[in-house]
Amino acid sequence: MKYGIIGAGAMGLRYGVLLQEKAGKEVEYVEPWQPNVDKIREQGGAYVSRDHENRHLVKADIYSPEDYGEKLRREGGDPDVWIIMLKQMQLEDALKRCADAGIFKDHQVVFSAMNGWGHFDKILNYFPKERIYGGTAMVASVFNGPGDVDFIGKPGAGTMHICAMTEEITDIEKEMVADLDKTGFNPQVTQNFRGTCLAKVIFNSVINSLCTMYEITMGQFISYPGAMDMARQLINEAYDALERDGFKPIQDREAAVQEVDYVSRVANPLHYPSMYQDMHNGRKTEVDYINGYIAEVGRRVDSPCRTQEFLRHCLHIAELAFQIHKKEAAEAGSK
Known part of the structure; x- marks a missing residue:
C-alpha cells in the first residue's frame, strides 16, 4: 500500500518518515508551502532528529500539489491512502489545490x-x-523550519486512535493499522468517530492553550500543584457541553484528566505544544478550533463553557502580546 502525505510539517514528516523507515512503505509528500518544498529538494530530503539528537537526512519525495498532479499524469502511481496533517487554517486552500491538480x-x-x-x-x-x-x-x-523536524519522545512512547467515519471496521483500515503498528504509533481501532476525534480536542483545550499562554513545557505545567484542578475544570466543562450535544466519549472524565497528567509528566514533559510553536513562529494558533469550538457548542446547547471561552480570548491576547514584544525587541536592537 502506498501513502501520500499532505502537509510535510512536524506530524506529516513523522508519519511519513516512520512509514518509510519502519514499515518499508512507499511515501510521497504533497506540501502547499513552497519554501518547505524548495528546502527539502535542495537538501535531498528532510533532516530528522529525536529529542534534539542524531540529526540525519531522510529521503523525502516532495511536490507542490500542482507538481504532483503533473507527475501522476506522466508516471501514474497514485497513493492508496492520503494522510492529511495540516493546520486548520491551511486546509481549505490546500484541498482545493490538490483537487484542482487532479490528485484525488x-x-x-x-x-x-x-x-x-x-x-x-x-x-x-x-x-x-x-x-x-x-x-x-x-x-x-x-x-x-523548512526541511527540519524533531521527533519528541522515545520510539514507541506515543499512542493513536483510528476510526472510520462510518464506524465500520474495514479491510483497508486493518491494513493501515498493521503498517502504523510497525512505526511505533501503537494504533487502536475504535468505532466511535466523533468521540474518538473530540478526545484530542478536549486534551488540547487544556495542554495546548495553557502551555502556550504561559510559554512553558508540558512538564513545567504539570509540576504546578494546581494543574490537575485546572485540567479537571476545563474537561468537566467540555464534557458537560459536548455530552448535551450528543457526544459519546471513548473514556470517562477522570480518565481524560489522568491522560493529561501522564502525557505531560511521563510521555512528553520537555515538549512545547504545537500551538506554542505556532505562536513563536509568527503563525496564527488553532485556539478557535479547540477551545473556541467547545465554547461554540456550549452556546448552541445552552451549556455555557465560560472557562473555555475565557481561555480562547487569553490565547489571542498572548498572540498579540508576543508580536508586540517581538516588535519592541527588534526596534530596540536596531538602535
Missing part, C-alpha cells in the same frame, strides 16, 4: 488526526464518508 482518485481513502475540529467538514467536500478515517495522535514533534 475514487479508489483512495483519507486519514487525518489534525488538531481541533472542523477539518472533516472540509474533507467531505472531496471524499465520501465511506472513505474517511479520523483519529488522534498522542505524540509530539517539533517543526524547526
Whole structure:
C-alpha cells in the first residue's frame, strides 16, 4: 500500500518518515508551502532528529500539489491512502489545490488526526464518508523550519486512535493499522468517530492553550500543584457541553484528566505544544478550533463553557502580546 502525505510539517514528516523507515512503505509528500518544498529538494530530503539528537537526512519525495498532479499524469502511481496533517487554517486552500491538480482518485481513502475540529467538514467536500478515517495522535514533534523536524519522545512512547467515519471496521483500515503498528504509533481501532476525534480536542483545550499562554513545557505545567484542578475544570466543562450535544466519549472524565497528567509528566514533559510553536513562529494558533469550538457548542446547547471561552480570548491576547514584544525587541536592537 502506498501513502501520500499532505502537509510535510512536524506530524506529516513523522508519519511519513516512520512509514518509510519502519514499515518499508512507499511515501510521497504533497506540501502547499513552497519554501518547505524548495528546502527539502535542495537538501535531498528532510533532516530528522529525536529529542534534539542524531540529526540525519531522510529521503523525502516532495511536490507542490500542482507538481504532483503533473507527475501522476506522466508516471501514474497514485497513493492508496492520503494522510492529511495540516493546520486548520491551511486546509481549505490546500484541498482545493490538490483537487484542482487532479490528485484525488475514487479508489483512495483519507486519514487525518489534525488538531481541533472542523477539518472533516472540509474533507467531505472531496471524499465520501465511506472513505474517511479520523483519529488522534498522542505524540509530539517539533517543526524547526523548512526541511527540519524533531521527533519528541522515545520510539514507541506515543499512542493513536483510528476510526472510520462510518464506524465500520474495514479491510483497508486493518491494513493501515498493521503498517502504523510497525512505526511505533501503537494504533487502536475504535468505532466511535466523533468521540474518538473530540478526545484530542478536549486534551488540547487544556495542554495546548495553557502551555502556550504561559510559554512553558508540558512538564513545567504539570509540576504546578494546581494543574490537575485546572485540567479537571476545563474537561468537566467540555464534557458537560459536548455530552448535551450528543457526544459519546471513548473514556470517562477522570480518565481524560489522568491522560493529561501522564502525557505531560511521563510521555512528553520537555515538549512545547504545537500551538506554542505556532505562536513563536509568527503563525496564527488553532485556539478557535479547540477551545473556541467547545465554547461554540456550549452556546448552541445552552451549556455555557465560560472557562473555555475565557481561555480562547487569553490565547489571542498572548498572540498579540508576543508580536508586540517581538516588535519592541527588534526596534530596540536596531538602535
